[in-house]
Amino acid sequence: MSDTEKNKVAPDEAIPAAEIPADVKRDRISGVFSTQSVDKIGTGTTVRKTILKTYWFAEEGPTDPEKGRTILVQPLNKNNIPSGPKDEVPLGDFLEKFSPELEFYQKEVFPKLKELDATLKRAEEQREQGALYSAQFEYESALNVDEENVRANFGLGLTYMERGDTTKANDIFQRVVSLDAAFAPDHKHLFNEFGINLRKSRLLDQAVDYYARALELVENDENLHYNVARAYYEKGEMALCREHLAKALEMNPNFEEAQQFLAYLDKQAEEQ
Structure with a gap:
């Protein structure tokens, strides 16, 4: 299915999901929709109603x-780019309120999304090639269109760290930890790469705060506990x-790297 075909409601929307046979294939809802609200402007005899349309x-x-x-x-x-937090809407409410x-x-x-994706791909290619100033320019261009774009924020932060610019990297860190997405x-x-680079860049307090934020949002991930353990070390x-x-070993008793790290700590303690 093409990108332009995605923006439609599947024909079986009126049928409860539980009544749809398992072997029936259906399109999943995807695309741009709108909602409308009525706003009153003025007071008394001058009041008038204005219909406001919001796109999603x-x-x-x-x-x-x-x-x-x-x-x-x-x-x-x-800029007509999807941005910010996502809300979960039950199907029935969605069909009633969204057009x-x-x-x-x-x-x-669609053209804006395509252009943004091309900008991010150029930025990522240039960062991989070590063209860090060109990568910075492309990431900043993407952020001018969508300041909450996760790929652009991560990429720009990694670019600053690779350049050794810890002050600007810390500014990006402050922005990233506020983005649930x-x-x-x-x-x-990108999430893993960013955390590891915080530690390697000796931004240790930021690395600990970063993983603490991640642990608030990601449950039962032994790798997060292992990574924050390295930062604390x-x-x-x-x-x-x-x-x-x-905690990492409690979640995964066979976590070899954590076992080795703990054995190393025990050996260090014995030698002291």
């Missing part, structure tokens, strides 16, 4: 066994280092 990028999430089908909606920013905007998606949103599974590669806080290694 909507994408169907995984079907929840209890909630059924739900739709994740994200507002479009002033498809196929033409707006095709003419306004930065810790989502689809950004895991380099800060010289051995008790906290051991605490997080113990």
Whole structure:
């Protein structure tokens, strides 16, 4: 299915999910939709009503066994780019309140998304090639379009760290830890790289805060506990280092790296 075909409601929307046979294939909801609200302007005899239209990028999430089908909606920013936090809307409420905007998606949103993705790809290629100033320019261009873009924020932060500019890297860190989306599974590669580079850049307090924020949002991840243990080790806080290694091994008793790290700490303690 093409990108422009995604912006439509599947024909079986009126049928409860539980009544759809398992072998029936259906499109998942994805694309740009709008909602309308009425705003009153003025007072008394001068009052008048204005209809306000808000555009959203909507994408169907995984079907929840209890909630059924739900739709994740994200507002479009002033540049017509999906940006900011996503809200989960039950399918029934979504069908009642949201209207498809196929033409707006095709003419306004899709070209902007395509251009943004091309900018980010150029930035990532240039960073990989060591062209750090060119990468910075491209990442900043992406952030001018979407200041909450996770790939751009991570990439710019990594670029600053690779240049040794810890002051600017710390500024990006402050922005990243405020973005819940930065810790989502689809950004895991960049998320891991960013945390490791914070530690390697000797931004140890930031690394600890970063992993603490991640642990608030990501449950049962032994790798997070292992990574924060390494940051605490380099800060010289051995008790906290051991605490997080113990949590990592509690989640995964066969976690070889954590076992080796703990054995190393034990050997160090014996030699002192």
